[in-house]
Amino acid sequence: MRPLLELARDKLKRRKVIAVMSGKGGVGKSVVASLLALSIRGSALIDLDLSGMSIPKLFGVSGKLHEVGREGVEPIVVGGLKLFSLGGIVGDRYVVLPGYGQAGAVEALIAFAKLGDADTVIVDMPPGMGEELLALGRIASYVPVVVTTPSKASYKVVKQLVDYLIEVGRKPRAFILNMAYVECGGARIYPFGRGDEARRLGENVGARVYEIPIDPSLEDYVGRLHEYRGPVAEAVRDVARGL
Amino acid sequence: MHEWSLALSLVQTLDRWALEHGVEIKRVVLSVPSPAQLDVSVLNEAFDALKRESRLERAKLEVKVRSPRYRCRACGYEFGQEEVDPQIRRIAGEYGEEYPLHLIPELLPTFVKCPKCGSHDIEAELSIKIEEVETT
Numbered sequence: 001m002r003p004l005l006e007l008a009r010d011k012l013k014r015r016k017v018i019a020v021m022s023g024k025g026g027v028g029k030s031v032v033a034s035l036l037a038l039s040i041r042g043s044a045l046i047d048l049d050l051s052g053m054s055i056p057k058l059f060g061v062s063g064k065l066h067e068v069g070r071e072g073v074e075p076i077v078v079g080g081l082k083l084f085s086l087g088g089i090v091g092d093r094y095v096v097l098p099g100y101g102q103a104g105a106v107e108a109l110i111a112f113a114k115l116g117d118a119d120t121v122i123v124d125m126p127p128g129m130g131e132e133l134l135a136l137g138r139i140a141s142y143v144p145v146v147v148t149t150p151s152k153a154s155y156k157v158v159k160q161l162v163d164y165l166i167e168v169g170r171k172p173r174a175f176i177l178n179m180a181y182v183e184c185g186g187a188r189i190y191p192f193g194r195g196d197e198a199r200r201l202g203e204n205v206g207a208r209v210y211e212i213p214i215d216p217s218l219e220d221y222v223g224r225l226h227e228y229r230g231p232v233a234e235a236v237r238d239v240a241r242g243l
Numbered sequence: 244m245h246e247w248s249l250a251l252s253l254v255q256t257l258d259r260w261a262l263e264h265g266v267e268i269k270r271v272v273l274s275v276p277s278p279a280q281l282d283v284s285v286l287n288e289a290f291d292a293l294k295r296e297s298r299l300e301r302a303k304l305e306v307k308v309r310s311p312r313y314r315c316r317a318c319g320y321e322f323g324q325e326e327v328d329p330q331i332r333r334i335a336g337e338y339g340e341e342y343p344l345h346l347i348p349e350l351l352p353t354f355v356k357c358p359k360c361g362s363h364d365i366e367a368e369l370s371i372k373i374e375e376v377e378t379t
Contacts, residue, residue, distance in 0.1 A: 001373040003249075003273075006256040065341050070247035070289075073346070089343050095353050096363045098316070104349025104370055112248055112346065 005138065008110040012140040016120045018173075018243060019142040023161035024154045025127030028178040029147045030054035031218070033124035034225050035236035036145070037081055040243075044075065044118035047085035048136065049126040050105055051095050056087040060223035063092035072112040079226025084113045099131040106135035129161060137168065143243065144172040146207070149179050150195025159201055166205060174239050175202025180211035183231070188213075210239050245345050246282055249371065250289035254299055257376065261298035264378070268302040272375035277310045277324055278331055278355075279348040279371070311369060317362035326358045327351075 020033035030047075034055060037045035047055035056062045059078040066088035067074040073089075075082035086095060086105055097105065115121065123142065126132050136142060144165050148158040165172055177195045181188040191214075202209040212235040221228035253273065261268050275281050283306045290304040310324035334354045335342050343350050348369045356363055 001256070001260070001376070002370060003252045003256045003373055004371060006260075007252040010255065010259070068245050068248070068341075068346060071251060072248040089346060090350065090353065091338075091341075093353075095350070097350065097352055098364060098366065100366075101349040101352050101369075105347050108347040108349070111252055 002107070004104075004107045004111040008107045008139045011110055011113065011115060012121060015115070015118065017123060017140045017142040018120065018145055019123045019125055019136060020145045020147060021125040021133070021161065022127060022147045022154075023129060023157035024148060027147050027149050027154055028212075029127070030058060030124050031225070031232070032145070032147050032176060032178060032212070032236060032239075033122050034058050035228075035233050036240055037122040038079065038226060039233070039237040039240040040120050040122070042118055043120035043122055044082040044084065044113070044115050045122045045124065046110065046113065047083070047087070047124045048106055048109070048132045049124055050086050050097065050102055050132060052126055053085055053087040053095070055083055055085050055124055058222060058225045059083060062087060064088060065091055068112075069114075072114045073109070074114055075116075081226060082116070082118060084109060102131040103135045106132055107139065110139060129164060137170075142170065144170050145174045145176065145239070145243070146172045146202070147176045147178050148195075148198050150177050150190065150192040150198060152193075152197065155195075155198045155201070158198065162201060162205060171205055172202070172207040173243055175205075175207040175209045176212055176239060177209065178212045179214045182214045208242050210235065210242075212236065246285040247289040247293075249281070250286055250293050253290065253304075253373070254293045254297055257299055257302075257373070258297040260376075261378065266298070266378035268299045268376060269379050270303050270305065270375070270377035271299070271373060272305045272307060274307045274309055274372045274374045276348045276367075276369045276371070277308050278327065278344050278351055278369070280331075280335065280342065280345055281306075281308075283308065307374065311367040314366045315357035315360060315362055316364040316366050318357060318360040320357055320359040322358055327355055330355045
């Protein structure tokens with residue numbers, strides 16, 4: 001028996017777990033996951049992108065370590081949001097792990113996280129379909145939120161993830177076309193096309209499809225994302241309302 | 244301090260398991276890898292404090308600290324704890340009380356390199372496991 005796997009399962013059993021994922025990297029999962037967590041009152045954010053660890057960077061807490069007490073790992077709290085990340089265990093250092101190490105890290109991070117009264121847990125998943133995806137599946141029954149861009153290059157990769165999710169009975173609840181358009185002089189410009197294939201994919205699996213705009217000012221908020229109030233946050237709030 | 248959270252996870256997990264199976268727990272054997280550098284006396288003290296009013300109330304904890312065998316998946320070199328210890332000491336010195344392998348021993352390949360080829364691609368059994376449970 002593995003006590004940490006059992007404890008991790010128990011910890012998430014009575015909470016709503018929303019996993020923000022995409023087969024593709026660089027589509028904005030971490031920003032979406034963070035803004036989702038900020039818009040769902042009383043939620044906690046767990047960063048399972050073990051090698052990327054974007055969450056501490058987005059909130060300006062890179063290198064800050066979690067305090068570990070008698071009852072587990074204390075969250076790093078930013079803007080009222082409770083964050084948990086492997087970055088808070090290893091500090092500002094690269095993480096390179098074989099599959100069994102990734103599984104152990106996912107289980108321990110969740111098992112020891114002091115989630116307190118958070119009734120919703122947002123999980124920021126890494127790109128790809130590796131051990132973290134399997135590990136989360138062993139631990140919790142999660143609601144997938146799939147993020148892609150309208151680009152055809154993203155579509156192919158994301159479709160494989162969606163096929164997998166359907167096969168394991170975890171139908172995506174929301175399907176996000178991120179970086180979909182730019183507002184310019186009152187008109188919407190779609191630099192990567194309208195994303196018709198991706199949109200159809202979302203609709204075919206019964207997920208609600210959302211478009212999230214590009215907002216160049218978002219870049220100024222990297223390191224203080226909790227202060228961002230622009231159109232991307234507004235669009236993500238709409239996603240949160242539908243979950 | 245982490246020994247307490249580990250003991251808590253152990254008591255909570257086994258108490259629930261004992262309740263589901265309608266048994267009391269008499270003895271638990273916990274196997275921990277040596278790179279975790281857990282303090283066995285603190286772990287026992289925490290276990291004894293936390294087991295009160297649970298189905299482990301009369302349980303005795305035995306902690307086995309095992310030295311893993313390591314294998315480099317890049318060059319195939321097999322090695323023992325003695326070749327890892329100097330690297331472990333360096334990490335422990337660097338992090339102090341925040342030593343990451345204390346909390347997650349499976350992180351070892353991030354910090355330790357193969358003594359022959361320098362690869363981080365190291366295989367070992369590093370999980371914390373309940374090896375045996377004796378019930379009444």
